[in-house]
Amino acid sequence: MIKKNTKEENTERVEKSKNPTFQLVRGTKDILPDEQSYFLWIFDQVRAVANSYGFSLIETPIIEKTNLFVRGVGKQTDIVEKEMFSFTDQGNENLTLRPEGTAPVARAYIEHGMVTWPQPVKLWYFGKMLRHERPQAGRLREFHQFGFESLGSDDPMIDAQIIFLSYKIMKQLGLDVSVAINSIGTEECRNQYKKVLVDYFRTKRSELSDEAKKLLTKNPLRILDSKDENLLPIIEQAPQIFDYLSNASREHFLKVMDYLDELDVPVILKPTLVRGLDYYTKTVFEIWSGEEETSRQSALGGGGRYDDLVELLGGRPTPAAGVAVGVERVISLLKEKNITPPSDYQPDIFVAQLGEEAKRKSLLLFEELRSAGIKVAESLSKEGLKSQLEKADKLKVKYAIILGQKEILDGTVMLRDMENGIQEVIDMKKVVVEVKKRLEKQIRVQAEQIKEEKV
RNA sequence: GUGGCUAUAGUUUAACGGUAGAACAGCGGGUUGUGGUCCCGCUGGCGAGGGUUCGACUCCCUCUAGCCACCCCA
Numbered sequence: 001m002i003k004k005n006t007k008e009e010n011t012e013r014v015e016k017s018k019n020p021t022f023q024l025v026r027g028t029k030d031i032l033p034d035e036q037s038y039f040l041w042i043f044d045q046v047r048a049v050a051n052s053y054g055f056s057l058i059e060t061p062i063i064e065k066t067n068l069f070v071r072g073v074g075k076q077t078d079i080v081e082k083e084m085f086s087f088t089d090q091g092n093e094n095l096t097l098r099p100e101g102t103a104p105v106a107r108a109y110i111e112h113g114m115v116t117w118p119q120p121v122k123l124w125y126f127g128k129m130l131r132h133e134r135p136q137a138g139r140l141r142e143f144h145q146f147g148f149e150s151l152g153s154d155d156p157m158i159d160a161q162i163i164f165l166s167y168k169i170m171k172q173l174g175l176d177v178s179v180a181i182n183s184i185g186t187e188e189c190r191n192q193y194k195k196v197l198v199d200y201f202r203t204k205r206s207e208l209s210d211e212a213k214k215l216l217t218k219n220p221l222r223i224l225d226s227k228d229e230n231l232l233p234i235i236e237q238a239p240q241i242f243d244y245l246s247n248a249s250r251e252h253f254l255k256v257m258d259y260l261d262e263l264d265v266p267v268i269l270k271p272t273l274v275r276g277l278d279y280y281t282k283t284v285f286e287i288w289s290g291e292e293e294t295s296r297q298s299a300l301g302g303g304g305r306y307d308d309l310v311e312l313l314g315g316r317p318t319p320a321a322g323v324a325v326g327v328e329r330v331i332s333l334l335k336e337k338n339i340t341p342p343s344d345y346q347p348d349i350f351v352a353q354l355g356e357e358a359k360r361k362s363l364l365l366f367e368e369l370r371s372a373g374i375k376v377a378e379s380l381s382k383e384g385l386k387s388q389l390e391k392a393d394k395l396k397v398k399y400a401i402i403l404g405q406k407e408i409l410d411g412t413v414m415l416r417d418m419e420n421g422i423q424e425v426i427d428m429k430k431v432v433v434e435v436k437k438r439l440e441k442q443i444r445v446q447a448e449q450i451k452e453e454k455v
Numbered sequence: 456g457u458g459g460c461u462a463u464a465g466u467u468u469a470a471c472g473g474u475a476g477a478a479c480a481g482c483g484g485g486u487u488g489u490g491g492u493c494c495c496g497c498u499g500g501c502g503a504g505g506g507u508u509c510g511a512c513u514c515c516c517u518c519u520a521g522c523c524a525c526c527c528c529a
Contacts, residue, residue: 023502023520078527082456100529129529134456137522138529145529211526227525276528287529301529326529354488387483389490404488418490 027133027141038331039144041341043126045172046146049165050124055148058123060104062130066094072103072313074278076219083131085141097130102279102306102322103313105149110315119152120320126327137332138298144327147303151310154319156252159283159305160259166287166301166323167265173330174339176290177300178266182273183253183282184221185245187308193244194220204234224272240271249282256283279306283321289333300333301325347377348439350392350418354385354404362403365413365431372432374439392418398442399435 024030031039050057066086073079085097098104105123108114114121126146135141148165150158163179170177184190198220201208208216212223212231224235245253260267267285275284284304303323310318334340349369353362359380369376379391385402392400402414402423413431415438416423426434 026520083527131528133527135521136524139527140529143529222527225527298527299529324529329529352489385488386490391490393490400490402489406488414489416489421489423489 025141027135029140029142035331037341037343037345038334039327042146042173042327042330045169046124046126049169049172050148053122053161053165055122055124055150055165058105058108058125059127060098060101060108060125062098062128063095064098064104064107066096068103068107068313069096069099072106072279072309073100077276077278079131079277083133085130085132099129099131100277101125101127101129101145101147101324102149102277102309105322106151106306106309106313106315106320109151109310109318110313114151115316115318120150120158121152122148122150124148138326138329140328145324146327147322147324149320149322151318151320154252154307156255156283157259159252159256159321160263160265162303162321162323163256163260163267163285164263164265166303166325169325170287170300170330173334175330175333175337177287178268178290179260179285179287180270180273181257181260181267181283181285182241182270183245183249183256184241184274184280184284184304185249186281189241189245189249190221193239193241196239196244197221197223200238201234207231207234221274222276225274235272242271252282275302275304279309279312280304281307285323287323287325298326298329300329345375347375347395347397348399349374349376349435350388350395350397350400351376351378352385352388352392352400352402353380354402355408357408358403358405361408365401365403365428368432369435372436374432374435399438401431401435 047057066084069084070080075081079099084099087095089095105125109121124147127144128142129145130142132141133139148162150162163181167177167179185193198216201212201216201220201223205213207230208223209226209228209231212226212228215223223231224238226235242250242253257267257269273284273286275286282305284302286299286302288299301324303321305319305321307317307319310316310320351362351366351369353359362378362380366376366378377392377395377397379388382388382391385404389400397418400416400418402416404414407413407425407428410425411428412425413428414423415426415431415434
């Protein structure tokens, strides 16, 4: 006889059990040291590009009032409808762990009177986002995004710059990406187009899936985005939004395309690209990895213009555009391509010690080398020389300094070349100078080798 | 949120209705102060709870988590 267990009974049992297991909350991840190097590298790249293009770093809180997203992102969007980590706090406030970065930035723009700053206000961010989705590879519940936001200008150059910057960063990381782009015009253009589109789909009603039928009243534009193969021919035949853009919108879009061409950004016009967030107007785009987009279901990043958002949130009418890129997705692509972050944390030299006296001295020696700008490693907690050299070997240092009783008495150190095992005795006082000399020579030799290889 | 697949040491994995082997990593040795190769040893595991059974890691159920597709997005 098999007894059925209910979820409640089971939860109770697990809690009572002597060995409860603690594991990560679903869709979250510990970022271990190995992985950190990727995050730091990406952060540095983004910061460098942001700096040189005049974007300043902004950090907004991880919690916001729920309404900010309901109004900003849009009530009908998937994010707001089913993906928000929302809760009521002890003071009865409805709060949400931020699912995206643009609405908070727009909020900050209004709240801090950035209208009075020189326009456009150019900001960038790098932080955690949370969405309650079903996890999958490249799709976490807590994940990281970096993004650029430029508020206060409707110049199409802004759109192009935003796209260019994200493209540039990917390029610098060694990734080949392409940009899918479209324009969804202003609200008026869109409303007009929606009507036409709905009329069109109504004529094909019998061929639509249930899913598509639902979208027909809710958000007809998103039918265009469908991957349903049965729908593809219908979608292909559908009227295109480009034909319903106002003159201003069309002109804007053509200019964006023109600038991107000038900037040498490979763009693919994709008339079916709409986006899941309500605040977009005119330009929308997505960044995809270079390969056929079918192999990779998920975009690396996306963004667009959001001319109405600031006003919608209670600010003055402020045209703006932005982009957000998923850091974890970039990292998994980097790994796929075997691209590893350059490690500038690679130590040059290892200090090994033997005996109590030497151990004490080695601390000073370590500091002396360190403050001279040499990257030093140690293993002070280990005793045997063997295990220390083993560690030195694993760290791939070029030299090891050995400091033992003998050396202490003579006021010298032993310098061991880890490649060929040649050791020499050096005056303790000259260590820094000698080590520097050797490291510089190494660099010169390497540079020459690279030159020769190129020739 | 819907459907499906999976779950064995830190990692990658093997086997079996009678209670687990390996590789890599880690730690320690192969004479006392010398690494990268080699040899030896040690540490460490059946995701959780329950059921069936004389006995389950193996069968069943539930939960949890991961993965895949959908939905959608970063």
